Each structure stands twice: as C-alpha cells, then as structure tokens.
Amino acid sequence: MTPVHFAFSSAFMLSLSGLAFYRTHLLSAFLCLEGMMLSLFIAISLWALQLDTTGFLTSPVLLLAFSACEASAGLALLVATARTHGTDRLQNLNLFQC
C-alpha cells in the first residue's frame, strides 16, 4: 500500500468511525460525512491523475456535485431538527419520540 493509498483509505475509515461511534451534535455527524466525501473525491481524482487517464477526470467533479446535494439535504434536516427540537443534540432526538 503506497502512502497515498494509506492516507485516503485511513481518512475514509476515520471519518466513518467518527460518524458511527460517538456524536454529540448532528452537525458534527454531517461534518464527518463531508470528510468521507472529501476523501472519496481525493481518491477518485488521484486514481485518474496517477494513471494519466484524463478522460475519467469528469467523475470527481460529478461526485462533488452529488456531495453538494448530500450536504444541502443534511443541512435542511439540521434546520428542521433545530426547529422542532430546539437544538441539534442527538440526545434530544432520543428523548422526544416524535
């Protein structure tokens, strides 16, 4: 495993474990999701850049567009949660079952 492979795969694993294990705020979970998409973007663009296959370089840009969609949906969920529950702490989502 080259250092670049090690770096982006460990970045992905770090963001995934940070999303999965313990989160206080909902916004921190979305930040971890953004970190996952960022490591995927770097991985998919370094794949095409290292192999000189420039025809595949459209895929990271489209991935970035999809990650923007994901971030906007997540932030809309955050706004809705802050309106219905008053805060975005994940304990309150368990507390009020609604």
Next chain:
Amino acid sequence: MTYIMLLLLMGMIMGLVFVASNPSPYFGALGLVAVASVGCGILVNYGGSFLSLVLFLIYLGGMLVVFAYSAALAADPFPEGLGNWFVKLLVVVYMMGITSFSFLFSGKWHEFSWVPVDEISEFSVFRGDVGGVALMYSFGGIFLIIGAWVLLLALFVVLELTRGFNSGAFRAI
C-alpha cells in the same frame, strides 16, 4: 516534493482525526477547512490544478459558509476544543487506531511513485485535468444532464424538508 507530499498526507490524516474525535461544530468545521486545504495541496502536487481549484471553491467558498451559518444556528455556549479531556481521549484512541492500521497495511513504504499528470513537475495551468473535465460537456453530456437533474431534485428535497409551520426555517414570533 516527496517530503511535501508526505507532510500533506499526514496533515490530512491528523485533520480528520481531529474532526472525528467529536469536538464542537465550530472546531469541527475548522478542521474540515484544514483537511480541504491540504487536499487541494495534494491534488496540486499530482498536477490536478483545475480539480484543486474546483475543490477549493466548492468546499471553502460554498459549503463552509453554509456550515458556519448552521454552526451559528446550533449554537453552543461552551464549545469543546482540544482542551476537553474527552476530545483528547478520542484523539489518542484514533491515533492508536491509525498507527495499528499503518503497521498492518503499510509494509511497503518504498513504493513511492509520485507521477504528476502529463509528467510535468512544474506548476502550470493547462494540464491534463482541464481537458479531462471538459470532456464532461461532450462525451459525458448525459451524465451532466443527470447531475443537473439531481441538483434540481436536491432543491425540491430541501424545500420539502424545511417547509411548513413547525419545521420551517422561518419562525413566527
């Protein structure tokens, strides 16, 4: 260039350790800004200057402004940075995890191959990725239409999620 790349890769891992170790959203967004900047540096060292520019504009120009707004919405009176003991504990745990991961999988650190695209080691603007991204408008036209459709769908998803009197963004005082 090899040492700069190693520094950038380690910076990416350290920044994501900080993001993953549950700080307050202010510091988490700051760590994500740092990780995005370091990712731009990695892409520039590989020769993808246009991709680096796009990443910089999207993450630091667009997304992080929205995240700053949302961090102001989800305000925290006592933000927890690296000074908190729990964040420190999680940083130590994630660093131990990364170290064990490196012992498992990075046995061959001599496999260094930094080959920038077009094999030009200098910084220049017209590299291969400019033409590669421009292929999106000729051969990838159908996927471009799908992407535009997905963005439109995301607009309606956001409008539907923040609609109504109870969960809307506007608040009747």
